[in-house]
Amino acid sequence: MSLAVRFDGIEKQFGPVRVLHGVSFDLAPGRIYGLLGENGAGKSTLMKILAGYERPNAGDVSIDGVRTDFTSSRDAEREGIVLIHQELNLADHLSITQNMFLGHEVRKGFFLDEAAMRDDARAALADVGLHKNPDTKVRELIVAEKQLVEIAKAMLRRARLLIMDEPTATLTPSETQRLFALMARLKDAGTTIVYISHKLDEVERVTDEVIVMRDGRFVARAPTPDLTRRQMANLMVGREVSDMFPPKPALIDDARVAFEVEGASVPGWADGVSFSVREGEVLGFAGLVGAGRTELFEALVGLRALSAGRVSIAGETATLKSPRDAMRHGITYLSEDRKGRGLHVDMALKDNLTMMTLERYAHPLIDKRAERGALSVALKDFGIRTGNPSSRARMLSGGNQQKLALAKFLHPDPRVIVLDEPTRGVDVGAKRDIYFLIHRLAAEGRAVIVISSELIELIGLCHRVAVMRAGELVATLGMDLLTEERLIAHATGTH
Template identity: 85%
Template structure:
């Protein structure tokens, strides 16, 4: 069952851009490794080489002392190496069981053994805590449920080495706890686990060793028990990281309401939700996955039906029927689904950035130079790390894609900004940058709404936090009352 891995001087180039520079280290069997580093450090690329999704430009990978050169992910899976992707890699139109066995179908003679596949899928889904029928279409699942399907799918492959790339990004605390228990069982069975995460508290909690990468290079490694969270953060960014959250902006006029919602009703998701956000305020939304936060705001900007409710922007009644109309009123919404609804990953960076504001660049022909200048400014302002401004969005790391998405949805210069999980998959240094950006936007007098599953993030960022449970807004907590215990109590109904 055991499997040992050694990276020897691994190099990787994408065209003229070198993303890995002579990386060398080894992984012993039956241990859990935390692989950490800033966005663009090369963590995911290195693991994709190990899992057969990419070929190294130089260097070798050895498995149990034998040099291997996997040409496909199927070759790696045959050797017991399975990667759970950071970006969801599912076919939405297929069922859960069809996705889990895609390319690995079980047969009974000439026919598919559907009962056996369905039963195996049901068992693995139960292991990760997803109680959905295996025939459910993936398109009918929320993002967190899709993530659990990805994990269950990997469990089917009988992995000897399992790579988890940001596996808890969309999970509730209970689902995360269940995943950690599953990891402990796999470790007892001798499975090696590489755990890539920007959540340093989780790395501290579940790993045996920490391996740090920076700028495509191996930096150091050490026992997790002997490495503090602060040391991890400093090693990742190469400098001292402190003061994660800036001071909250002082509201210039506490009576000026910029955005108000009365009695919003979203069929199947939200009932009679009312709240108001003041100009210059950072207003948070907390709640468990499925509480209706995302669906509420999708309805408010016209992405899904809303059958009742009044929306006011600076005292004016508005009723946006689609995101374009919402943007014209001055409201933009950055989805939690970066790949599906935030960016067009097969398009160029500048095309993504200017897509919502093309009229600025058409005179009447499109001014490509002005677009490039806007991209250069956004790359500097948002700290987007790319070796080539002409590259496509899919060539960026997950965190840099998030920064590009932020730049895109702020490009129209909105008055109200809704950010759904704005730091998901973002490293500690970039998180701090985003937090300061959010407060800078609020200091300009904009209303900023942050939907987040990270309670510390909401407490550190927001003036007030609304809590949703079962489609209803059950509490709004302000200064002096914003604690993890109170937020959790309201979210779970145990207050």
């Protein structure tokens, strides 16, 4: 069952951009390792090499002392190495069972043994706490449920080494606890786990040892109990990290209401929600996964049906039937799904940036020079790190993709900005940059709404936090009442 890994001088480059520089370290069997680093540090690329998705340009990977050269993820899986991707890797039109066994179908003679696969899928889903019919189409699941399907799918591979890339990004606290219990059982059975996460409290809690990468290089390793969270953060960014949250901009007493919602209802998701946000204010939305926050705002900006309610913008009633309507009224919404609804990852950076404002650059042909100039400004203003400004969005790290998505949705110069999980999967340095950007937007007099599952983030950023539970807005707390305990109590109904 045990499996030991050794990286020796691993180098990797994509075109002219080198992302790994002679990385060497080893992993002992039956331990949980926290693999830390900023977005772009090379963590995911190194793990994709281990799992057979990428091949190194130089260096060796050894398994149990034997040099290996995986040509595909199937090769790695045969050795018991399984990667749970940060970005969901599911076929929406297939069922849960079909996704879990895709490429690994169980046969009975010439035919697929669908009953056996369904039973195995149901058992694996129960292990991760997802009680769904295995015949359910994946497109009918919310993001958190899809993440649990990915984890359950990995369990079916009976991994000897399991790589988890941001596995709790979409999970509720109870789902996260169940995952941690599952990890402990796997460790006791001898499985090695590599846990990639920017949630340092989780790394501190569940890992035995921390390995830190920076700028494509191995920089440190230490037993987890020997490091504080602040020390972990400092090692990741290579400098002292302090003041994660900027001072909150002072609210102007007579600031006008920028966005007001009365009695908004979304079938199956929200019922009679009313709130307002003023110019210069950061309003947070808290709640458990499934509370209806995302679905409410998707309806408010025209992405799904709003069955009842009234929307006012700067005091005037508005009908928003599409995101284009919302943009014309000065509202933009950045989805929590940056790859599915935020960016076109196979398009160039400049094309992503200007997509929502093409009329500025069409005279009538697209002014490519002006687009390149806009991109140059955005790269600087948003701190987007890229080795090649002409590359596709797919080539950016997760944190830099998120910054590009922010730049894209702010390019129309909106007055009301809705950010859904703006720092999900983003490292500590990029988080700080995004926090300061949010406060800069508020200081300019814009109204900012932040939907987040990270309570510390909401407390540090927001002037007020609205809490939703089971589709209803149950409380709105001012700065003097913002504590994790109060937010959790209202979100769970135990207040």
